[in-house]
Amino acid sequence: MSNKNIGIKDVAVAAGVSVTTVSHVLNDVSYARISPETRDKVKSAAEQLGYGPNRLAQALRTQRTGMLGLVSEDIATTPHAGRIILGADEAARARGYNLMIINTSGSASPESRDADVEALLERRVDGILYATMYHRHVQLPVNLGSVPAVLVDSVSTSGSITAVVPDEEGGARAAVGILLSAGHSRIGFLNNTDDVPATRDRLRGFRATLTEAGLDGDAAPVESELSEVQGGYEAARRMLGREDRPTGLFCYNDRMAMGAYRAAAELGLSIPGDLSVVGFDDQELIAANLYPGLTTVALPHYEMGAWAAENLIDAIEGKTDLALMALHPTILDCPLVKRDSVAAPVR
Amino acid sequence: MSNKNIGIKDVAVAAGVSVTTVSHVLNDVSYARISPETRDKVKSAAEQLGYGPNRLAQALRTQRTGMLGLVSEDIATTPHAGRIILGADEAARARGYNLMIINTSGSASPESRDADVEALLERRVDGILYATMYHRHVQLPVNLGSVPAVLVDSVSTSGSITAVVPDEEGGARAAVGILLSAGHSRIGFLNNTDDVPATRDRLRGFRATLTEAGLDGDAAPVESELSEVQGGYEAARRMLGREDRPTGLFCYNDRMAMGAYRAAAELGLSIPGDLSVVGFDDQELIAANLYPGLTTVALPHYEMGAWAAENLIDAIEGKTDLALMALHPTILDCPLVKRDSVAAPVR
DNA sequence: CCACGCCAGGGAAACGATTACCCGTCTGTA
DNA sequence: TACAGACGGGTAATCGTTTCCCTGGCGTGG
Numbered sequence: 187m188s189n190k191n192i193g194i195k196d197v198a199v200a201a202g203v204s205v206t207t208v209s210h211v212l213n214d215v216s217y218a219r220i221s222p223e224t225r226d227k228v229k230s231a232a233e234q235l236g237y238g239p240n241r242l243a244q245a246l247r248t249q250r251t252g253m254l255g256l257v258s259e260d261i262a263t264t265p266h267a268g269r270i271i272l273g274a275d276e277a278a279r280a281r282g283y284n285l286m287i288i289n290t291s292g293s294a295s296p297e298s299r300d301a302d303v304e305a306l307l308e309r310r311v312d313g314i315l316y317a318t319m320y321h322r323h324v325q326l327p328v329n330l331g332s333v334p335a336v337l338v339d340s341v342s343t344s345g346s347i348t349a350v351v352p353d354e355e356g357g358a359r360a361a362v363g364i365l366l367s368a369g370h371s372r373i374g375f376l377n378n379t380d381d382v383p384a385t386r387d388r389l390r391g392f393r394a395t396l397t398e399a400g401l402d403g404d405a406a407p408v409e410s411e412l413s414e415v416q417g418g419y420e421a422a423r424r425m426l427g428r429e430d431r432p433t434g435l436f437c438y439n440d441r442m443a444m445g446a447y448r449a450a451a452e453l454g455l456s457i458p459g460d461l462s463v464v465g466f467d468d469q470e471l472i473a474a475n476l477y478p479g480l481t482t483v484a485l486p487h488y489e490m491g492a493w494a495a496e497n498l499i500d501a502i503e504g505k506t507d508l509a510l511m512a513l514h515p516t517i518l519d520c521p522l523v524k525r526d527s528v529a530a531p532v533r
Numbered sequence: 534m535s536n537k538n539i540g541i542k543d544v545a546v547a548a549g550v551s552v553t554t555v556s557h558v559l560n561d562v563s564y565a566r567i568s569p570e571t572r573d574k575v576k577s578a579a580e581q582l583g584y585g586p587n588r589l590a591q592a593l594r595t596q597r598t599g600m601l602g603l604v605s606e607d608i609a610t611t612p613h614a615g616r617i618i619l620g621a622d623e624a625a626r627a628r629g630y631n632l633m634i635i636n637t638s639g640s641a642s643p644e645s646r647d648a649d650v651e652a653l654l655e656r657r658v659d660g661i662l663y664a665t666m667y668h669r670h671v672q673l674p675v676n677l678g679s680v681p682a683v684l685v686d687s688v689s690t691s692g693s694i695t696a697v698v699p700d701e702e703g704g705a706r707a708a709v710g711i712l713l714s715a716g717h718s719r720i721g722f723l724n725n726t727d728d729v730p731a732t733r734d735r736l737r738g739f740r741a742t743l744t745e746a747g748l749d750g751d752a753a754p755v756e757s758e759l760s761e762v763q764g765g766y767e768a769a770r771r772m773l774g775r776e777d778r779p780t781g782l783f784c785y786n787d788r789m790a791m792g793a794y795r796a797a798a799e800l801g802l803s804i805p806g807d808l809s810v811v812g813f814d815d816q817e818l819i820a821a822n823l824y825p826g827l828t829t830v831a832l833p834h835y836e837m838g839a840w841a842a843e844n845l846i847d848a849i850e851g852k853t854d855l856a857l858m859a860l861h862p863t864i865l866d867c868p869l870v871k872r873d874s875v876a877a878p879v880r
Numbered sequence: 881c882c883a884c885g886c887c888a889g890g891g892a893a894a895c896g897a898t899t900a901c902c903c904g905t906c907t908g909t910a
Numbered sequence: 911t912a913c914a915g916a917c918g919g920g921t922a923a924t925c926g927t928t929t930c931c932c933t934g935g936c937g938t939g940g
Contacts, residue, residue: 193896204920209898219918241655242598243896246589246925253633253656262619262835263817268609275608275636284652286600287634289622305631308588309600415822441822448824451798470610471818475762475788477795488609540926551890556928566888590926593895 192235201231208232212239245310254278254495255306255314257288257299263319265469266487270317270338273491281499286311292319296327303327313498316340317491321351322382334501334508336494339487341383341515348497348508349515350490354384357483357520358391361436361464364481364522366399368462369530370434373406376421376446378413378438385438388466392436413438418445426453426461433461433531440465440472443480443527458529468523479525486518493518539582548578555579559586592657601625601842602653602661604635604646610666612816613834617664617685620838628846633658639666643674650674660845663687664838668698669729681848681855683841684862686834688730693859695844697837701731704830704867705738708783708811711828711869713746715809716877717781720753723768723793725760725785732785735813739783760785765792773800773808780808780878787812787819790827790874805876815870826872833865840865 194212198205203224210218211228231237245251256274261267275285286309288302306314307329317338318324324340326347337349365373375392378385389408397403409425411417418437422445425432437443443465447457455461457478465473465482473480493516500506541559545552550571557565558575578584592598603621608614622632633656635649653661654676664685665671671687673694684696712720722739725732736755744750756772758764765784769792772779784790790812794804802808804825812820812829820827840863847853 194898195896205897206899206920206922207918210919213898215899219916221918224918238651238655240593240657240896242589242593242657243925244898246587246593246896246927247898249925251589261622262612262615265609265612265615268612268615271634272609272636275634284656285634287618287622287632289619304585308585309631310587310589415824419824441818444822469818471788471816472822475791475819477762477766541928542926552927553890553892553929554888557889560928562929566886568888571888587926590895591928593897593925594927594929596895 192237193240194237196235197228197232197237200235201227203228249310251310251312252283253286253309253311254283254498255286255288255303255309255311256317257290257302257306257314258317259290259292259319261287261289265471266319266339266485267317269487270491273488273493274315274338274495275491277492277495278499281496283312283495283499296325300327300329303329307332312502315491315494315498317494320382321354321384334498336498336508337515338490338494346509346512348501348511350493350497351383351515351517352485352490352520353517354387354520355391355394356517357466357485357522358388358436359395360520360522361466361483362392362395364524364528365434365436365462365464366395368434368528370432370462371401372430372432372531373401373434373436374425374432375406375408376418376425376435376437376442377408377410378442379410379417380413388438407432411442413442415441415445415448418442419449420445422446422449423452426450426455434528435461435463437463437465439467440469440480440482441467443482444472444476447476447480458527460532462528462531464528466520473523473525476527478527481525481527482523483520484523485520489518539584540587541584543582544575544579544584547582548574550575596657598657598659599630600633600656600658601630601845602633602635602650602656602658603664604637604649604653604661605664606637606639606666608634608636612818613666613686613832614664616834617838620835620840621662621685621842622838624839624842625846628843630659630842630846643672646674647676650676654679659849662838662841662845664841667729668701668731681845683845683855685837685841688862693856695848695855695858696862697840697844698730698862698864699832699837699867700864701734701867702738702741703864704813704832704869705735705783706742707867707869708813708830709739709742711871711875712781712783712809712811713742715781715875717779717809718748719777719779719878720748720781720783721772721779722753722755723765723772723782723784723789724755724757725789726757726764727760735785754779758789760789762788762792762795765789766796767792769793769796770800773797773802781875782808782810784810784812786814787816787827787829788814790829791819791823794823794827805874807879809875809878811875813867820870820872823874825874828872828874829870830867831870832867836865 194205194208198208211225258267313334318340322340323343341349393403409421411421450461465480468482468484473482501508541552541555545555558572605614660681665687670690688696740750743753756768758768797808812827815829815831820829848855
């Protein structure tokens with residue numbers, strides 16, 4: 187239990203040595219020449235007084251705070267932010283760093299974003315993680331350049347900064363893949379209407395996988411709606427109303443899949459008996475709790491957070507050059523999470 | 534854009550004054566006697582150089598970091614943590630404070646919790662918010678006492694520390710109340726099996742409200758299960774299998790309500806036509822997305838976070854004495870969120 | 881004409897660490 | 911015996927601010 191009032195000086199007095207010596211032994215300074223007895227005296231004096239270092243003073247002197255700034259969007263809206271934070275926190279902690287978090291609104295003005303970064307800079311964070319809540323292009327705060335920084339789940343519109351994003355296309359391929367290997371050949375896609383990378387990349391993955399399997403990917407049915415439950419419901423109604431109704435459905439996200447479940451129920455189609463469904467996002471609350479459990483593709487938020495923290499720290503400590511990695515964003519796997527919504531089609 | 538290398542000293546040189554003067558004008562020190570012209574010179578010099586204060590140095594000198602430590606459980610599991618963080622962050626920001634976040638596992642050992650708090654203390658946070666993910670009793674880290682602290686969503690087993698918790702009983706009363714005023718008289722409760730305050734308080738609110746309405750609260754049907762979707766499903770099957778089947782159902786949480794939806798569907802009961810349902814928690818992902826939308830009771834996570842930050846800061850700034858508030862936990866309202874799962878019972 | 885008070889601002893010691901450099905005392909060896 | 915070099919450790923500057931207290935000039939009342 188570190189007493190806030192005990193300093194290195196008090197330890198020095200208690201141990202009968204100078205502050206230099208205390209600093210040397212407590213930090214295990216390699217070039218320090220100190221006898222074992224003195225070391226013991228210092229250590230036990232520190233222990234007894236409940237000494238804890240004042241990280242502020244250390245930081246002031248060493249120009250290293252051991253803090254990472256994390257500006258994150260819409261922290262309360264989805265669990266995604268929590269995942270990123272958790273990944274970053276654990277990776278940071280493992281290397282002796284802590285996180286300072288600033289929340290920002292997804293719709294915040296550039297000025298407000300600048301101010302967020304500024305607050306972190308004033309506190310002299312060693313580096314900054316800039317996270318968005320879904321994969322997209324962002325315009326960076328102007329002052330982000332003054333410390334090492336990594337983008338999480340987004341790429342910069344301008345210039346190059348190291349970024350880590352999910353493998354949207356690969357995720358889509360996995361989703362379609364499991365439908366194919368269950369034996370489906372009529373597969374539809376319920377897509378999002380927003381113009382974001384995920385929309386395009388998942389569509390590309392969808393079509394390409396079908397084509398590579400010998401089907402006509404370009405002709406495969408796609409219905410687009412808002413990527414919410416209601417949108418999923420509407421898109422599914424249209425999709426399932428076709429005369430050549432698909433037996434397998436890939437949904438842009440779990441919320442749309444939830445809508446598809448309702449549409450299927452209304453049409454008297456059982457899942458996975460009459461219709462197999464695959465989602466995207468792996469929002470536990472939905473995917474694990476739907477009945478039957480939704481097979482889906484997980485977004486690697488935890489991993490992105492951890493990757494970002496890890497590489498940021500490497501850069502801070504001079505082990506890596508972020509500029510080198512900035513050329514292309516790093517792409518992380520979107521693993522398939524199998525539950526119970528996929529089965530072989532009825533013949 | 535604060536340049537990391539510019540200090541008050543550089544501003545002083547540029548403006549042709551002493552550092553004292555710079556400090557005085559930049560901080561608007563009340564007793565400082567400085568001419569308007571000099572003020573202007575200093576301000577524009579600072580502006581031009583892109584000066585930003587070094588909060589570390591300030592903190593070292595003033596013994597105030599302007600940082601609040603937040604240790605939060607299971608940040609990635611539920612959106613609850615995000616809500617608390619958001620509330621705390623916004624309240625803190627409004628008063629010039631920032632948040633340092635440490636994640637801890639709900640099942641972390643006391644030692645690990647001590648270490649978490651210790652890390653915050655080393656960084657000299659001005660106060661600590663200690664948040665749990667559901668309302669319960671906790672054993673506090675031993676070193677929590679050395680700075681002002683507030684418990685969020687939990688109360689201490691030992692001794693008294695200021696805490697803020699949801700009004701579980703009041704929430705239950707509101708839930709039962711809306712069923713009563715819709716005209717229901719046969720109302721059941723799907724309760725949790727864990728021995729936590731929420732379980733007891735919601736049950737008490739349930740029974741009391743019925744009794745006060747002239748019904749036999751003590752005889753009202755209650756089925757308990759694990760507070761998950763599956764548990765809700767099972768409890769609902771039992772509840773709805775009774776010969777005097779309730780027409781209104783109050784569920785311990787939204788997940789159990791989700792299970793009840795499935796049970797009702799299987800039994801051919803439509804919601805809200807044949808059965809009215811009220812949940813608890815207001816987990817957007819579930820409550821807003823079920824069909825029909827689930828009427829539920831919201832837990833005031835945002836408000837608790839904000840209240841905690843606000844009062845913690847008051848204590849830090851000497852405007853309040855936390856010890857006085859520590860006698861009883863502060864109880865915050867759980868407002869009812871009306872959607873579409875409650876209607877009048879069929880006669 | 882002098883003392884006093886006000887005005888505008890500056891000097892320097894903290895805050896709690898790190899670290900470059902220095903200094904006495906042994907010991908071994910030439 | 912004298913000198914080098916280890917050995918064990920100390921002095922003081924420094925990081926960027928804040929803040930207590932001081933100073934020098936000038937107008938003014940007595």
